[in-house]
Amino acid sequence: MGQHTGAMVKLVLVLGDQLSPELSALREADKTRDVVVMAEVMEEASYVPHHPKKIAFLFAAMRKFAAELRADGWDVRYFTLDEGHTSIVSALLAVAGDTGAAEVLATEPGEWRVISALEDSPVPVHQFPDDRFLCSHTEFDAWAEGRKQLRMEYFYRDMRRKTGLLMDGDQPEGGKWNYDHDNRKPAPDEVTHEGPLQFQADETTGEVLDLVEARFADNFGTLRPFSFATDRAGARAALTHFIDQALPKYGDFQDAMLTDNRFLYHSVISMYINAGLLPWREACDAAEAAYRAGHAPLNAVEGFIRQIIGWREYMLGIYFREGPDYMHRNVLGHTRKLPALYWGADTRMKCMSTAVAATRDEAYAHHIQRLMVTGNFALLAGIDPFEVHEWYLAVYADAYEWVEAPNVIGMSQFADGGIVGSKPYVSGGNYINKMSDHCKTCAYKVKEKAGDDACPFNALYWAFLNRHRERFAKNPRMAQMYRTWDRMDDTHCAEVLERADRFLAKMEQGESV
Structure with missing residues (x-):
């Protein structure tokens, strides 16, 4: 399209996790x-060492969304990484200089870091909600006001009422709000699902894969094979x-883990929802329709x-309510450095090596691997929660700070002192043994209470x-x-603490552990 002139021109910023036609800025x-301004910039690609699959997914999806906007009649200025803009603001300044635009329209980013950068932009940025x-910051704050504890369960019930999802009049479908109790079956002997839908890389994705391979070769994570969807049609198909x-079997086995099956019955669609390719309502409506049709059980x-x-939605509310310092909370005073085993160094712990290998290869691990294996270990070992937070932010394709930080700082590491969780999510080896097959082939012995072969x-x-x-x-x-601990023999307790x-x-x- 031709050169724009006049002060009336505005720029419309679209970020990599805002790939939605219904975006407020548009x-x-x-x-x-x-x-419209879209840009692949090194600052966003490297503020943590993102998994190569995550970078490739976002760059490919961004390029395709830009093409969709052009086809819909928008003038889109798109900068690839090789065009050398180091930051989003740098790209905005370049297009403002080109067009004479004096204002930028943006949808509020999901990271305080980016919000702050836009607030400091020389070209004024108007950020829209x-x-x-589903739930605005104002609505969440109104819900939270005056409550002693911000428990997700009560917030969730309000969201059910607001959406009408799985409601029978003003009562929950089936008479209960929450069927989590039915969703804790141990790992099945056989998984009948082949896993998430796999997608072949097209020309656009192929070009991005070559770029990522060349520019981010040292990042932790396997780039190829790459099989994520990178547009809305693919996300819908997934x-x-x-x-x-x-x-139908997702509920029963959602907490189970298997050494040789990375996905079980999980959806692996969170990266599509979080990047804007798949509206949350579409996913929920499809699931409810499956229940109404008798295809999937209520649990x-x-x-x-x-x-x-x-x-x-609760994570979003907590993130924005708690403010930019939330990531630095550390009420338990944990200061140990994140060990090399999180980056793939050898470990004899089968549960940890399995979860880290899946993370490395897939940019994915399901919620129990994140919470009760890698998160549990970090909390028990006293690792600095900020380092843990940055690791999760880097290695998962669905991780953006608004959703990742409350999950890690709050739920997983209890570093916020109990805002998100009423108790720390810690367990010994027995929980992992119950919910997985890892312990059967582990070098450590989950049933042994003492000695160097006992489960750490x-x-x-x-x-x-x-x-x-x-x-x-x-x-x-x-x-x-604590009562159990107090009943133990003093000599045994001393041995346990010395072993730790x-x-x-x-x-x-x-050293390898």
Whole structure:
């Protein structure tokens, strides 16, 4: 399109996780006059060492969305990474200089870091609310006001009422709000689902893969084979595949882990929802329709919908309510460095090596691997929660700070002091043994209580409780575990604590554990 002139031109910024035609900034703009700006910039690609699959997914999806906007009549100025803009603001300044634009329309980013950069932009940026979410910041703050505890369950019930999803009049379908109790079956002997829908790379994606291979070769993570969808049609197909093939058994086995099956019955669509390719409502409506048609049971559909309108929206609310310092909270005073095993160094712990290998190869691990394996270990080992946060932000294709930080800082690491969780999510090896087949082939012995072959999770668990006794002993959900610890023989307790110290010292010295 030709050169734009006149002060009336505005720029419309579209970020890599805002790939939605219904974006508020696009709605506020004039297609006949305003210019859309999209940019692959090194600052966004490298503020943490993102997984190569995550970078490739976003760049390919951005290029395709830009093409869709052009086909819809928008003037789009798109900068590829090789065009050398280091930051989003740099790209905006370049187009403002070109067009004479004196204002930028943007949809509020999901990271305080980017919000701050736009607020400091020499070209004024008007940030509109991201109304692709169900619950606005104002609505969440009104819900939170005056409550002693911000428990997701009560927020979730309000979101069910607001959407009408799985409601029977003003009552929940089936008479209960939450069927989580039915969703804790251990790993099945056989998984009948082949996993998420795989997509072949087209020309656009192929070019991006070559770029990422050349520019991010040293980042942790396997780039190829690459099989994510990179446009809305593909994301919809992935959703349909999940609803048809996996949803009926998703609930039963959503907490289970298998060494040789990375996906079980999980949807693996969170990266599509979080990047804007798949509206949350579409996913929830499809799941509800499957229940109404008798295709999937209530426990599976309720569990799936709760992840989206419960946890996902609650995480957004917590992130924006708590403010930019949230990532630096560390109420337990944990300061240990993130060990090399998170980046693929050898470990004898089968559960950890399995979860990290899946993360490396897929830019994905399901919620129990994240919470009860890699997260649990980090919390028990006393690792600095900010380092843990940056790792999760880097390695998962669905990770953006608004959703990742409350999950890690709050739910996983208890670094926020209990805003998100009423107790820390810690366990010894028995939970992992119950929910997985990892312990059967592990070098460590989950049933052994002492000695160098005993599962490290066991000693670390008791050492964690002992270390934080003052904080947690009166927690009604943890008092029983302290009573168990207090009944143990003093000599045994001393051995357990010494075993934990030896393990952590070895890990800190960089030795394989």
